[in-house]
Amino acid sequence: MAEVILRHIAKAYPGGPKVINDVNIDVKDREFVVLVGPSGCGKSTLLRMIAGLEDITDGDLLIDGQRINDRAPKDRDIAMVFQNYALYPHMTVYDNMAFGLKLRNMASDEIRQRVTNAARILEIENLLNRKPKDMSGGQRQRVAIGRAIVRNPKVFLFDEPLSNLDAKLRGQTRIELQKLHRELQATMIYVTHDQIEAMTLGDRIVVLRHGDVLQYDTPLVLYNQPANLFVAGFIGSPPMNFLTGRIINSDKKISFESTEGTVRIDLSTSIHQTALAPYEGRDVTLGVRAEHIREQPIGLSQRNYSAETATLIDAIEHMGSEILAYFTIEGRRFVAKLPGGASVTFGQPIALFWEIDKLHFFDTQTEQAIR
Numbered sequence: 092m093a094e095v096i097l098r099h100i101a102k103a104y105p106g107g108p109k110v111i112n113d114v115n116i117d118v119k120d121r122e123f124v125v126l127v128g129p130s131g132c133g134k135s136t137l138l139r140m141i142a143g144l145e146d147i148t149d150g151d152l153l154i155d156g157q158r159i160n161d162r163a164p165k166d167r168d169i170a171m172v173f174q175n176y177a178l179y180p181h182m183t184v185y186d187n188m189a190f191g192l193k194l195r196n197m198a199s200d201e202i203r204q205r206v207t208n209a210a211r212i213l214e215i216e217n218l219l220n221r222k223p224k225d226m227s228g229g230q231r232q233r234v235a236i237g238r239a240i241v242r243n244p245k246v247f248l249f250d251e252p253l254s255n256l257d258a259k260l261r262g263q264t265r266i267e268l269q270k271l272h273r274e275l276q277a278t279m280i281y282v283t284h285d286q287i288e289a290m291t292l293g294d295r296i297v298v299l300r301h302g303d304v305l306q307y308d309t310p311l312v313l314y315n316q317p318a319n320l321f322v323a324g325f326i327g328s329p330p331m332n333f334l335t336g337r338i339i340n341s342d343k344k345i346s347f348e349s350t351e352g353t354v355r356i357d358l359s360t361s362i363h364q365t366a367l368a369p370y371e372g373r374d375v376t377l378g379v380r381a382e383h384i385r386e387q388p389i390g391l392s393q394r395n396y397s398a399e400t401a402t403l404i405d406a407i408e409h410m411g412s413e414i415l416a417y418f419t420i421e422g423r424r425f426v427a428k429l430p431g432g433a434s435v436t437f438g439q440p441i442a443l444f445w446e447i448d449k450l451h452f453f454d455t456q457t458e459q460a461i462r
């Protein structure tokens with residue numbers, strides 16, 4: 092069992108403002124939770140507080156119900172894997188992995204068994220006699236993870252462990268980390284600034300900004316029901332398209348009209364109607380994902396797509412199975428994800444349809460989703 096609970100956790104560095112404000116997170120036993128957010132949002136600070144490498148200014152940190160705020164890092168039964176691997180350059184892989192166990196006076200048979208087992212899981216058995224300088228970045232990263240595994244900790248912490256790897260290796264290692272998590276059945280907390288890494292690895296994801304948790308939920312909920320503009324724009328690739336405007340109500344028909352009036356969408360038969368009714372006359376921001384803009388409204392019932400939006404495609408990216416088609420509305424760049432076979436040409440006028448029930452609306456002032 093290893094359940095980690097952060098209750099009203101706050102952090103201020105000496106003489107500075109708060110960099111973590113009242114954070115509440117529960118990580119269930121065996122869960123893989125990812126902390127994600129832009130640079131400086133406080134994710135490393137939060138992880139280091141869990142590891143015991145930073146003091147906690149306020150709040151309670153509980154592991155399996157025990158408050159461990161003041162417990163030394165070595166007594167927390169937590170292992171951390173760092174971005175820069177932090178291997179000892181003069182030691183072999185075996186000794187790097189065995190070192191922490193020797194310090195704990197573990198019997199050498201037990202050490203050998205643990206190191207061999209970790210090396211098998213990570214498929215680095217043939218590297219045990221190498222020194223770090225004679226290995227690739229990906230291999231060094233495995234050794235760093237192996238050093239955590241041999242300790243058999245209650246909780247694994249990862250601080251951007253893949254950021255020194257090239258794109259291809261990052262992709263492969265992501266899949267290996269998923270397998271590792273399944274095999275070890277351990278609680279893992281993982282920090283990254285990369286939303287794709289967060290989406291592919293996390294059972295649940297904590298989105299942080301300026302030391303606040305903006306949403307904590309599963310990848311699919313973050314993607315399909317972002318709680319606010321920030322999460323909507325941060326999660327997803329390509330990012331969600333946004334258009335500012337207001338809700339108008341004429342002849343008892345609710346619709347969205349963009350600020351400059353070039354887009355008007357009848358919402359009167361949509362799922363948004365009830366939630367948007369109180370917003371009549373107010374500023375809202377419409378969000379639409381690239382895959383919900385279509386070249387043709389095939390497969391949608393009539394009430395489910397917008398009147399066509401006539402536009403000019405100003406850039407095209409052929410991805411093979413799909414085409415990213417870029418266009419501009421009221422000075423904002425939009426992107427539509429069209430099927431690979433779609434006949435779109437640069438500079439040609441095109442009519443695009445928006446899936447109405449898949450649109451998102453946000454209160455422009457509070458930035459919160461309107462539901």
Ligand SMILES: Nc1ncnc2c1ncn2[C@@H]1O[C@H](COP(=O)(O)OP(=O)(O)OP(=O)(O)O)[C@@H](O)[C@H]1O
Nearest residue numbers: 104107110128129130131132133134135136137284
């Ligand atoms: N030792 C320190 N003393 C004072 N302020 C610090 C210290 N370490 C971090 N900070 C500040 O705390 C805030 C959060 O930093 P932190 O490193 O946790 O962010 P992060 O989200 O991990 O960013 P990055 O992705 O760039 O590593 C930042 O504003 C940073 O400047």
